[in-house]
Amino acid sequence: xxxxxxxxxxxxxxxxxxxxxxxxxxxxxxxxxxxxxxxxxxxxxxxxxxxxxxxxxxxxxxxxxxxxxxxxxxxxxxxxxxxxxxxxx
Amino acid sequence: xxxxxxxxxxxxxxxxxxxxxxxxxxxxxxxxxxxxxxxxxxxxxxxxxxxxxxxxxxxxxxxxxxxxxxxxxxxxxxxxxxxxxxxxxxxxxxxxxxxxxxxxxxxxxxxxxxxxxxxxxxxxxxxxxxxxxxxxxxxxxxxxxxxxxxxxxxxxxxxxxxxxxxxxxxxxxxxxxxxxxxxxxxxxxxxxxxxxxxxxxxxxxxxxxxxxxxxxxxxxxxxxxxxxxxxxxxxxxxxxxxxxxxxxxxxxxxxxxxxxxxxxxxxxxxxxxxxxxxxxxxxxxxxxxxxxxxxxxxxxxxxxxxxxxxxxxxxxxxxxxxxxxxxxxxxxxxxxxxxxxxxxxxxxxxxxxxxxxxxxxxxxxxxxxxxxxxxxxxxxxxxxxxxx
Numbered sequence: 001x002x003x004x005x006x007x008x009x010x011x012x013x014x015x016x017x018x019x020x021x022x023x024x025x026x027x028x029x030x031x032x033x034x035x036x037x038x039x040x041x042x043x044x045x046x047x048x049x050x051x052x053x054x055x056x057x058x059x060x061x062x063x064x065x066x067x068x069x070x071x072x073x074x075x076x077x078x079x080x081x082x083x084x085x086x087x088x089x
Numbered sequence: 090x091x092x093x094x095x096x097x098x099x100x101x102x103x104x105x106x107x108x109x110x111x112x113x114x115x116x117x118x119x120x121x122x123x124x125x126x127x128x129x130x131x132x133x134x135x136x137x138x139x140x141x142x143x144x145x146x147x148x149x150x151x152x153x154x155x156x157x158x159x160x161x162x163x164x165x166x167x168x169x170x171x172x173x174x175x176x177x178x179x180x181x182x183x184x185x186x187x188x189x190x191x192x193x194x195x196x197x198x199x200x201x202x203x204x205x206x207x208x209x210x211x212x213x214x215x216x217x218x219x220x221x222x223x224x225x226x227x228x229x230x231x232x233x234x235x236x237x238x239x240x241x242x243x244x245x246x247x248x249x250x251x252x253x254x255x256x257x258x259x260x261x262x263x264x265x266x267x268x269x270x271x272x273x274x275x276x277x278x279x280x281x282x283x284x285x286x287x288x289x290x291x292x293x294x295x296x297x298x299x300x301x302x303x304x305x306x307x308x309x310x311x312x313x314x315x316x317x318x319x320x321x322x323x324x325x326x327x328x329x330x331x332x333x334x335x336x337x338x339x340x341x342x343x344x345x346x347x348x349x350x351x352x353x354x355x356x357x358x359x360x361x362x363x364x365x366x367x368x369x370x371x372x373x374x375x376x377x378x379x380x381x382x383x384x385x386x387x388x389x390x391x392x393x394x395x396x397x398x399x400x401x402x403x404x405x406x407x408x409x410x411x412x413x414x415x416x417x418x419x420x421x422x423x424x425x426x427x428x429x430x431x432x433x434x435x436x437x438x439x440x441x442x443x444x445x446x447x448x449x450x451x452x453x454x455x456x457x458x459x460x461x462x463x464x465x466x467x468x469x470x471x472x473x474x475x476x477x
Contacts, residue, residue, distance in 0.1 A: 013125055
């Protein structure tokens with residue numbers, strides 16, 4: 001799965017935000033505030049796309065976290081992106 | 090680690106708007122502390138097709154001498170790209186009237202794809218079908234249209250062009266029809282103050298909101314403008330009455346002031362508990378807003394300033410590069426002196442004074458401005474808490 005085109009992930013001071021670009025403002029006028037690990041996932045999904053397994057592996061490699069917690073958090077993140085219609089298969 | 094769901098923030102329901110203010114306020118505080126240029130304004134031109142004498146920036150719309158001194162589209166885009174790299178997120182495009190530039194969309198289109206939150210200030214009189222079609226495809230996050238009256242007659246009196254009224258109304262309708270989030274404001278002078286109620290009716294008709302933000306504290310000309318806002322603005326007594334009558338004002342003040350700041354929307358310098366006690370107040374501190382520390386204003390001629398009201402200090406981001414110019418500007422801003430004479434003033438909690446306003450009124454950061462002083466005294470008296 002992959003993030004739709006037309007968004008930019010930016011770190012401003014201590015805050016990670018996703019900003020819509022150009023035409024995207026039509027259906028997404030606001031911004032997405034994401035956590036640091038959310039930014040990690042967003043980066044993967046926006047650049048080359050990734051499977052759930054790949055995303056989970058990245059989280060586990062980057063953070064001291066158990067599989068169950070990482071899976072739960074990742075699913076919450078992905079579900080939100082699905083609901084906002086920001087993901088493509 | 091907590092990844093969790095991302096927060097959708099911005100326009101929309103109350104929770105999203107709260108998150109927007111919560112997040113952006115936090116970002117502004119951090120940016121100001123760390124000298125990150127989070128908030129920027131590009132004053133694309135000082136020229137305007139209207140002739141409002143209460144404007145503090147306006148130059149003649151057809152003046153070729155001014156047009157040739159404005160930054161080129163390429164220069165604006167280059168400086169914007171550099172600002173983005175330094176952390177700029179919120180970018181305002183204003184003038185003069187920015188749509189007066191024939192190359193406006195040569196600037197707007199690339200900017201809309203760079204990664205900014207764009208806000209556009211316009212009088213909407215030049216906003217035809219062609220412009221609306223572009224905004225429908227690539228809207229700014231927000232368009233803010235200033236209205237100058239509720240009738241052609243008032244536009245004639247204020248702007249020198251009665252026909253501008255119908256064009257402004259049509260422009261706003263095009264923006265709304267294009268799906269652009271549009272806010273209306275009004276700049277009030279002695280030439281249009283009688284239209285306020287009608288302007289609120291018009292706002293309700295155009296954008297569905299009766300409450301429109303008004304600017305009544307008009308600034309003397311800056312950066313070489315030859316308009317006459319001092320002659321056209323309301324007296325301090327009249328402004329004080331307007332403040333008092335404006336039922337929305339108190340709510341806005343309380344909302345914006347939060348727990349830390351004082352009762353006036355105009356001063357952010359005084360802790361609430363000090364204001365509640367009625368002073369004594371120390372001398373006016375140096376810059377207490379984000380100007381020159383977390384925000385910048387690039388004037389039409391390429392000078393970067395701490396805020397709209399100032400002529401100096403300035404730096405030259407096109408010549409020197411944005412990052413060096415920004416660093417220099419923050420240093421210069423830190424050296425802006427406070428106004429010693431404001432120390433001990435019993436009206437400080439009700440005063441609109443700030444370094445930018447003092448410079449616009451007097452040319453100095455440290456001289457007191459009679460108009461501002463009288464306004465503070467009148468507002469204090471109107472609030473019913475004046476001492477003696």
